[in-house]
Amino acid sequence: MNDNISISLPALIHRIGREAVKQAQAIATQYDCDLKRVRRSRHWCMVGKALKIQSCSAHLQAEPLLVADGAFGYLIKKLESALLQHADKLEALDAKLIRLITDNPAMTLGELMQLTQCTMTQARLARFQADSW
Numbered sequence: 001m002n003d004n005i006s007i008s009l010p011a012l013i014h015r016i017g018r019e020a021v022k023q024a025q026a027i028a029t030q031y032d033c034d035l036k037r038v039r040r041s042r043h044w045c046m047v048g049k050a051l052k053i054q055s056c057s058a059h060l061q062a063e064p065l066l067v068a069d070g071a072f073g074y075l076i077k078k079l080e081s082a083l084l085q086h087a088d089k090l091e092a093l094d095a096k097l098i099r100l101i102t103d104n105p106a107m108t109l110g111e112l113m114q115l116t117q118c119t120m121t122q123a124r125l126a127r128f129q130a131d132s133w
Contacts, residue, residue, distance in 0.1 A: 097126030
């Protein structure tokens with residue numbers, strides 16, 4: 001969940017235009033994401049945490065002027081499709097732990113730690129919170 005993900009955006013400038021890319025870069029920077037070229041090629045990529053990229057995508061969808069032009073349509077579509085592959089990183093660790101415990105109450109703390117790469121303390125807190133429900 002804390003790892004950065006990279007979403008490739010081939011030929012981005014050719015598809016949405018230079019001005020739209022510059023605006024998207026500014027928006028991505030607000031959300032602690034990087035929208036940058038891949039070395040010296042014409043391809044681009046967005047790098048950041050999955051939750052931040054999802055927030056950035058939501059902000060791009062909310063831009064009324066540029067969405068009406070269809071400038072961000074390609075970018076939004078690529079971000080949304082790539083985020084589907086990283087669905088496990090979009091859920092907060094606490095919520096994921098509680099969901100796993102409620103789905104399988106017999107799961108041990110070791111199994112929780114192995115599945116989610118959490119600490120023993122986080123697994124115990126999630127167990128107590130799930131038991132209190």
